[in-house]
Structure formats: structure tokens, C-alpha cells
Amino acid sequence: MSLALDESAAPILEVREVAVHFSGLIAIASMSFAVPEGEIVSLIGPNGAGKTTAFNVITGFLKPTGGKVLFRGTDLTRLSSNRIAGLGVVRTFQRTSIFAGCTVFDNVLTGMHRQGRAETWGALLRLASVRAETERMRAAVAEILAFVGLSHRADELAGNLAYGEQRLLGIAIALAADPKLLLLDEPAAGLNPSETEAFMGVVQRIRDRGVTILLVEHDMRMVMTISDRVVVLNHGRIIAEGPPEVIRANPDVIQAYLGQGVKHAKG
Amino acid sequence: MTTRLLPWLFVLVMAVGPLWLGDQYILYVLTSTGIFIIGAMSLNLLLGYTGQLSLGHIAFFGIGAYTSALLSLGFDLDLGGAEPFVLGPQPVWVAFLGGILVAALFGFLIGKLAFRVRGAYFVIVTISFAQVMRMVALNWVDLTEGPMALNNIPPLSVWLPWDGVIPLYRKEYNYLLVLAVAVVCFLVIQRLVQSRVGRALVALRENESLARSVGIDVTRYLVVATVIAAGMAGAAGGLYTHYIRIVDPDVFMFIYTVTMVIMVVTGGKGTLAGPIVGGLAFGILPEVLREVARPEVQWIIYGVAMIVVVFFLPQGMVPAVKNWFAGRRKRVAATALGLRKETSA
Numbered sequence: 220m221s222l223a224l225d226e227s228a229a230p231i232l233e234v235r236e237v238a239v240h241f242s243g244l245i246a247i248a249s250m251s252f253a254v255p256e257g258e259i260v261s262l263i264g265p266n267g268a269g270k271t272t273a274f275n276v277i278t279g280f281l282k283p284t285g286g287k288v289l290f291r292g293t294d295l296t297r298l299s300s301n302r303i304a305g306l307g308v309v310r311t312f313q314r315t316s317i318f319a320g321c322t323v324f325d326n327v328l329t330g331m332h333r334q335g336r337a338e339t340w341g342a343l344l345r346l347a348s349v350r351a352e353t354e355r356m357r358a359a360v361a362e363i364l365a366f367v368g369l370s371h372r373a374d375e376l377a378g379n380l381a382y383g384e385q386r387l388l389g390i391a392i393a394l395a396a397d398p399k400l401l402l403l404d405e406p407a408a409g410l411n412p413s414e415t416e417a418f419m420g421v422v423q424r425i426r427d428r429g430v431t432i433l434l435v436e437h438d439m440r441m442v443m444t445i446s447d448r449v450v451v452l453n454h455g456r457i458i459a460e461g462p463p464e465v466i467r468a469n470p471d472v473i474q475a476y477l478g479q480g481v482k483h484a485k486g
Numbered sequence: 487m488t489t490r491l492l493p494w495l496f497v498l499v500m501a502v503g504p505l506w507l508g509d510q511y512i513l514y515v516l517t518s519t520g521i522f523i524i525g526a527m528s529l530n531l532l533l534g535y536t537g538q539l540s541l542g543h544i545a546f547f548g549i550g551a552y553t554s555a556l557l558s559l560g561f562d563l564d565l566g567g568a569e570p571f572v573l574g575p576q577p578v579w580v581a582f583l584g585g586i587l588v589a590a591l592f593g594f595l596i597g598k599l600a601f602r603v604r605g606a607y608f609v610i611v612t613i614s615f616a617q618v619m620r621m622v623a624l625n626w627v628d629l630t631e632g633p634m635a636l637n638n639i640p641p642l643s644v645w646l647p648w649d650g651v652i653p654l655y656r657k658e659y660n661y662l663l664v665l666a667v668a669v670v671c672f673l674v675i676q677r678l679v680q681s682r683v684g685r686a687l688v689a690l691r692e693n694e695s696l697a698r699s700v701g702i703d704v705t706r707y708l709v710v711a712t713v714i715a716a717g718m719a720g721a722a723g724g725l726y727t728h729y730i731r732i733v734d735p736d737v738f739m740f741i742y743t744v745t746m747v748i749m750v751v752t753g754g755k756g757t758l759a760g761p762i763v764g765g766l767a768f769g770i771l772p773e774v775l776r777e778v779a780r781p782e783v784q785w786i787i788y789g790v791a792m793i794v795v796v797f798f799l800p801q802g803m804v805p806a807v808k809n810w811f812a813g814r815r816k817r818v819a820a821t822a823l824g825l826r827k828e829t830s831a
């Protein structure tokens with residue numbers, strides 16, 4: 220474990236002094252943190268703290284007012300979102316995001332886009348290479364569906380899935396894009412305890428596949444159980460950073476965030 | 487297996503049936519409907535698969551029609567230099583391909599523009615584009631003859647083993663040619679939408695943010711779709727121009743786009759067969775009505791038929807039929823399962 224930590228000293232992602240202003244409103248004042256390769260890092264903070272905004276900046280859905288985001292040394296703030304995904308930085312969305320009108324299988328197949336090469340001419344001429352590629356991708360889709368436990372729903376329209384299944388599908392689509400760094404925005408939001416439990420397993424198994432994970436999550440039990448490191452954001456500033464046990468004991472954090480959780484738990 | 491053979495059986499019936507009937511009027515109706523169906527299929531690629539409503543789609547059709555007509559007739563252009571630029575008449579098939587290329591080029595420009603504008607703005611841009619094209623055709627009299635129209639456009643020609651190269655004056659040949667082009671367009675669209683490229687287009691329609699998040703360059707694929715759709719609409723325009731053999735600025739009229747949209751929506755947008763089914767229904771209906779009703783009544787019936795289809799089959803006719811069959815299969819499977827359970831018990 221400690222050996223793995225040493226090896227992963229070089230961060231896969233470095234957020235440097237990122238600031239985001241929305242016409243006067245300061246969503247992120249100045250944010251810096253790093254994600255070591257192979258770890259699960261959680262970004263926590265109360266609603267409106269700027270977590271989703273941070274995700275939008277990292278994945279190119281939003282240009283920051285200032286600062287840099289380095290992925291293995293490449294500045295992501297200059298790239299379009301699809302180019303960033305092309306580098307292996309893939310995110311999920313806080314609000315369930317799927318291709319509702321397509322089958323579950325096709326959802327994941329679409330997610331495999333960047334693992335394919337077929338373009339217009341290859342498709343029109345039905346080249347052998349294109350057919351072989353399709354076969355490969357279909358096999359990979361089946362594997363991913365089995366991984367998240369949605370194989371039995373493959374032919375169902377994604378829009379017809381239950382909420383929890385749609386959340387899983389969102390992750391399956393992201394996995395299909397072959398992420399090196401996966402950003403999960405409140406993946407367990409709205410799930411019941413047993414579903415959350417299963418979800419934790421999925422997230423850990425994704426990490427075990429060698430995918431680095433940046434997680435935004437409100438379920439503290441999940442965060443404290445699976446994270447290697449926690450970054451706490453409040454009002455657009457980082458107020459604490461460290462391993463879960465340290466964060467749990469930090470008075471500022473308890474004040475800003477966990478305190479609410481305790482109250483909720485009691486009430 | 488049957489579902490694979492069905493389309494070819496349909497093509498066979500469409501190829502043999504009308505010729506066997508031998509009625510010139512029926513051939514005329516089917517040929518012009520077929521030309522519009524090609525236009526509708528190309529519109530479906532944009533509207534049905536990428537989800538972008540191109541309400542100026544007839545512009546590509548008209549550009550194909552004018553370009554093909556001008557190239558086959560030859561033209562001279564006064565570009566302000568000492569000598570006007572003169573182009574002699576080109577072989578009809580060169581002209582036809584030229585029409586496709588120029589239409590596709592405009593498709594490329596419109597697709598690039600759609601990079602900045604989506605949704606309602608895309609609709610407005612495309613409508614304006616068609617209007618501008620109409621104004622150009624009306625006012626650039628030196629080139630287009632304006633409202634006087636381009637006349638005496640040569641028909642397309644074909645090489646037949648028993649006749650050599652013959653110009654296609656006969657309705658039978660024109661009909662078969664339109665059918666052949668429709669089949670080619672169908673295959674192109676089918677292969678495209680069932681490929682990685684097609685999935686990218688559908689991803690843009692279904693959820694653009696999610697598409698980008700998995701690395702799909704939506705703009706690029708939207709341009710690909712627009713270019714192909716525009717080229718096909720240009721081909722339809724070329725077929726039209728060499729069949730009717732006259733083209734005037736009215737070819738750019740908004741109502742023609744609306745006709746294609748009706749064909750796509752009633753048949754089922756985002757389905758391969760939709761534009762064909764909707765196209766046959768709403769392309770032939772006016773001709774049938776012309777026989778049986780007064781003009782005012784014709785349009786009322788046409789409108790009511792359209793509303794009835796859209797109201798009761800909002801997905802269109804093809805998905806409705808598909809769902810009905812799927813439902814029936816499920817019921818049959820359920821009964822079979824029930825039986826098996828009973829016997830095993």
C-alpha cells in the first residue's frame with residue numbers, strides 16, 4: 220500500500236489556481252489540488268461549493284476565468300471537451316445523463332466511440348477492418364455491461380430503466396470511453412443504501428482496473444470508506460485536504476460540512 | 487431473414503409493378519414522388535438522426551437542380567474582366583455530379599455554421615439560406631434567366647447494351663433511374679447510420695453533452711451528415727431538373743421543404759423506412775385527391791390526413807407498425823412460455 224503511494228507520487232491531474240467567475244458571482248475563488256495516479260480522490264463540500272463547476276472546468280465544458288489544469292503535463296483549459304475525453308479524462312454528470320432513446324447496449328457502444336477508427340468511407344464501403352472493429356467493440360460492450368451488472372438489460376431502451384440502473388449505465392458509458400482519469404459527479408445521489416453499497420463496490424473495482432478516480436459525493440460513509448484522499452471545498456475555496464481520517468478530525472470541515480451531516484443523521 | 491429480404495422485395499415490386507401497369511400518369515406521379523422521397527431521405531439524415539431541423543433543405547435540392555442544368559446547358563459569366571468566362575455544355579452526367587458536388591459544398595458551409603448555432607437558430611439560418619438562394623436565382627438573370635427559367639435542359643442519358651447511349655426521354659427509364667438513385671441513397675444512409683459515424687450522429691441528437699464527454703467531436707459529424715444530406719438533396723434536384731427539363735426560382739419555395747418534413751415526420755423520423763412510407767403516402771395522396779375532390783377540399787383532406795397521422799402516431803407510421811409487431815411477438819412469446827410452464831408443471 221505504502222509502496223503504491225510512493226510510486227504514484229507523480230500526479231495524473233494537477234489543478235492550479237483555477238478561478239471561475241460567473242458575471243460577478245465567484246463560483247471558485249482559487250482552487251489548487253492534485254490527484255495522484257491510481258488513487259480515489261474525493262472532492263467534497265456543501266451544495267453550491269463549486270464541485271460541479273470544477274468538473275466542468277477540468278473536462279472542458281467550461282473555460283475558467285484563470286488558472287490551469289494539467290493532465291500528465293498537458294494543459295486542458297485550452298482543449299475542447301471531446302479532445303479532453305480523447306486524452307482519457309472522462310466525466311459523468313450530476314443529473315442522470317444517458318442516451319434515453321437508444322438501447323442500453325447501444326448506449327455503451329456509443330461510449331466506445333474513441334476506441335474505434337471507422338469513418339465515413341469505411342462505413343459506406345463496409346470494409347473488413349470496420350466489421351472486425353465493430354465485432355471487437357461489441358464484445359467489449361458485453362464485458363462492460365457484465366462489469367456493472369446490466370447485462371440482463373442490454374436490449375432495453377435506456378429511458379425505460381429504473382433510476383438506479385440509469386446511474387449505473389452512466390458509469391458504463393464513461394467506462395466505455397476507456398478513461399485514465401474518471402470524474403464521478405455524485406454517482407450515488409438518490410440511491411438507496413443497498414444500491415449505494417453495490418455502487419461502492421463498482422467504484423473500487425474500477426480503481427482496481429487501474430483507473431484514477433476523482434469523486435464528488437455527499438454520502439460520507441462512501442467517501443470515507445473508499446477515498447485515499449479527500450479535498451474539501453467550501454464557498455469556492457479549499458479548506459482542507461488529506462486522508463479520510465485526518466479530514467474527519469478537522470474542525471473546519473466538521474463546521475462547514477460534516478456538522479450538517481451529523482445533524483441530518485440525528486434528525 | 488425475411489426482414490433482410492423485405493426491402494429488396496419492395497424494390498422489385500416498385501421496379502416491375504408500375505412498368506407492368508404501363509400508365510404514363512402513374513409513372514409521372516411515382517417519378518416525381520420518388521424524387522421528393524430522395525430529398526426526404528436526405529432530410530431525415532439531419533432531422534431524424536442528428537436532430538437538427540433544416541427548414542431550408544430545399545436549397546440544396548435547388549442548388550443541385552440549377553447547377554446541373556447550367557452545366558449541361560453551358561453558360562457565360564461576366565466577372566468584370568475583359569473576357570466573360572464561358573463554359574460550354576457539359577455531358578449530362580458530369581453536370582449531374584457537378585450538381586451533387588456544389589450542393590454538398592454548400593452543405594459543408596451550412597454544417598460549419600451549425601457549429602455556432604443549434605436548435606432554433608439552425609432552423610432560422612437554414613430558412614434564410616433557402617430564401618437567399620431564391621433571391622439569387624430570381625435576380626442573377628445573366629446566369630439563371632431569373633423568372634424566365636432555364637429551358638430545354640437535356641435529359642439524363644444512359645448506356646444500354648441494345649441501344650447504346652440514349653437520352654432518357656421515356657418515362658419508364660426516368661422512373662427506373664429515380665428508383666435506382668433512391669436505392670443507392672438508402673444504402674448509403676443505412677450503412678452510415680448503422681456505423682460508428684451514425685452512432686455519433688444519434689448521440690448528438692440524444693444528448694450532446696454526454697456525446698462530447700465520451701470524446702465525440704459532434705461538430706465534425708454534424709458536418710459529415712450535412713454534406714451527405716446536401717449532396718443527396720442535390721442529386722434529387724439534378725434528377726428533377728433533367729426530368730422536368732425546366733427549372734425556375736420557384737424550386738426554392740418553402741412549401742417544398744415543408745412537404746419533405748411532412749414525409750419524414752409522418753413516416754417516422756430517425757427510421758430508415760420512414761421517409762419512404764411517409765413519402766409514398768403524402769406524395770401520392772394529392773394526386774389521388776385531385777381525381778376525386780375540388781382543389782379547396784383537396785388541401786383540407788391533405789391537412790386532416792396529416793394531422794390524424796401526427797396526432798395518433800406521433801412517432802410516425804413505421805415505428806407504429808414496428809411496435810405493433812414487437813407487441814404481438816411479445817404476446818406470442820408470453821403465451822408460449824405460459825404453455826411450457828403448464829406442461830412442465
Ligand SMILES: Nc1ncnc2c1ncn2[C@@H]1O[C@H](COP(=O)(O)OP(=O)(O)O)[C@@H](O)[C@H]1O
Pocket residue numbers: 241244245246264265266267268269270271272273
Ligand atoms: N452556468 C452557471 N452560471 C451561473 N452560475 C453558476 C453556473 N454554474 C454554477 N453556478 C453557480 O456556481 C456555484 C457553484 O455551483 P456548483 O459547482 O454546481 O456547486 P456544487 O456542485 O458544489 O453543488 C453555485 O452558486 C451556482 O449557482
Ligand SMILES: [Mg+2]
Pocket residue numbers: 270271272313
Ligand atoms: Mg454539483
